[in-house]
Amino acid sequence: MQRLLSKVDTLRTSDIAALELTLSVIPINDLDRSSLSNLLLGMKIGLNLLGPEDVLDAVPGQKPAAFQFGFEGSRLVVVDQPLRTRERDKDIAEAAMEAATERGVYVGEQLAQSNCSPRLRESFKSLQDKLEARANIIQVGMYNQTCGRVLRGDVEELSPTLFELLRSHVELVFAAASQFDDWRVFRENAVDIDRESVAALSQSTLALVRDLKAQRETDPEITAALDTVVGWTEDKEADKRDVLALTGTLQNLWSLAAKSALAKEVSSEGRKLVAKAIIAALLAVTTAGTLAAFGKVPGAEWIETTAAYFKSATEGTPPASPSPKSAPP
Numbered sequence: 452m453q454r455l456l457s458k459v460d461t462l463r464t465s466d467i468a469a470l471e472l473t474l475s476v477i478p479i480n481d482l483d484r485s486s487l488s489n490l491l492l493g494m495k496i497g498l499n500l501l502g503p504e505d506v507l508d509a510v511p512g513q514k515p516a517a518f519q520f521g522f523e524g525s526r527l528v529v530v531d532q533p534l535r536t537r538e539r540d541k542d543i544a545e546a547a548m549e550a551a552t553e554r555g556v557y558v559g560e561q562l563a564q565s566n567c568s569p570r571l572r573e574s575f576k577s578l579q580d581k582l583e584a585r586a587n588i589i590q591v592g593m594y595n596q597t598c599g600r601v602l603r604g605d606v607e608e609l610s611p612t613l614f615e616l617l618r619s620h621v622e623l624v625f626a627a628a629s630q631f632d633d634w635r636v637f638r639e640n641a642v643d644i645d646r647e648s649v650a651a652l653s654q655s656t657l658a659l660v661r662d663l664k665a666q667r668e669t670d671p672e673i674t675a676a677l678d679t680v681v682g683w684t685e686d687k688e689a690d691k692r693d694v695l696a697l698t699g700t701l702q703n704l705w706s707l708a709a710k711s712a713l714a715k716e717v718s719s720e721g722r723k724l725v726a727k728a729i730i731a732a733l734l735a736v737t738t739a740g741t742l743a744a745f746g747k748v749p750g751a752e753w754i755e756t757t758a759a760y761f762k763s764a765t766e767g768t769p770p771a772s773p774s775p776k777s778a779p780p
Contacts, residue, residue, distance in 0.1 A: 503713045506757060507713040510710055511753065515532055518679075520673065520707045529676050534631055548627050555579040558617065559579055567613070570605075578624065589634055598617070598621055638692065641694070643691045644744065653681045681697065684696075698745070704729070708726045708729040712726040
């Protein structure tokens with residue numbers, strides 16, 4: 452910017468076009484290109500160059516995460532994520548999941564007969580529920596991770612035989628989860644960010660939970676899901692997978708709300724109103740620290756420009772002049 456302009460406050464449409472052209476020809480990796488493209492979108496929003504269809508095109512769809520969201524009528528709900536694997540691995544994956552589920556029944560019976568802590572018993576019960584539901588392999592992996600942590604904390608209170616049974620079950624579940632594409636990708640994409648950024652995301656999410664609880668159209672499972680991913684990051688042993696569970700879930704909520712609010716056609720006007728209410732709640736709790744934290748998460752940079760667009764719209768900024776492909780807002 453400084454090489455092209457003498458003063459940033461004299462930014463013009465032609466300057467944005469020149470930057471966009473430069474970006475299209477310089478050799479940089481896809482991740483950096485995506486990040487710079489989002490910065491350009493932010494500049495366009497600031498100059499009222501983007502219409503709703505432009506922003507809609509820039510918002511990605513939901514990705515496999517700890518939780519995905521959808522609508523039932525005009526009600527926001529948590530939706531299942533079917534277990535996926537390569538066709539050639541399907542039989543092996545299904546057999547591994549079945550073995551883990553069956554072993555989990557036996558583990559639950561042994562825990563019920565033991566004097567283990569209620570927390571340990573409840574952790575393995577929650578994992579078994581996820582195994583039997585077969586609705587989200589990432590949740591299976593994350594709940595299994597929690598079981599491993601609780602088990603390490605209770606090791607001195609367990610007999611060697613029971614400890615080995617539980618430890619081997621945790622390993623078996625991880626081996627089964629690794630047969631599925633979504634868990635492998637999730638595990639590989641997890642990255643560390645600083646604790647201050649995680650705290651900013653967690654605090655804004657808890658504030659969001661309070662706001663959503665006041666909206667009758669929001670299913671209680673939504674706030675429970677957000678509480679769950681925050682809880683994982685607050686564990687003293689939280690790692691990069693816990694952070695990705697939080698940021699991925701938040702990205703999915705932003706994605707659904709933004710796309711539903713901006714779409715020309717939705718199944719009901721009520722759904723669009725709910726989406727706009729969710730956007731308003733997200734904007735209310737999204738601080739500068741939250742946006743800075745998202746900027747450190749690969750692939751989440753689009754949230755900053757999307758938030759800027761909706762904030763500009765709600766503050767009464769004059770509507771953008773529609774591009775040739777865009778309809779008036």
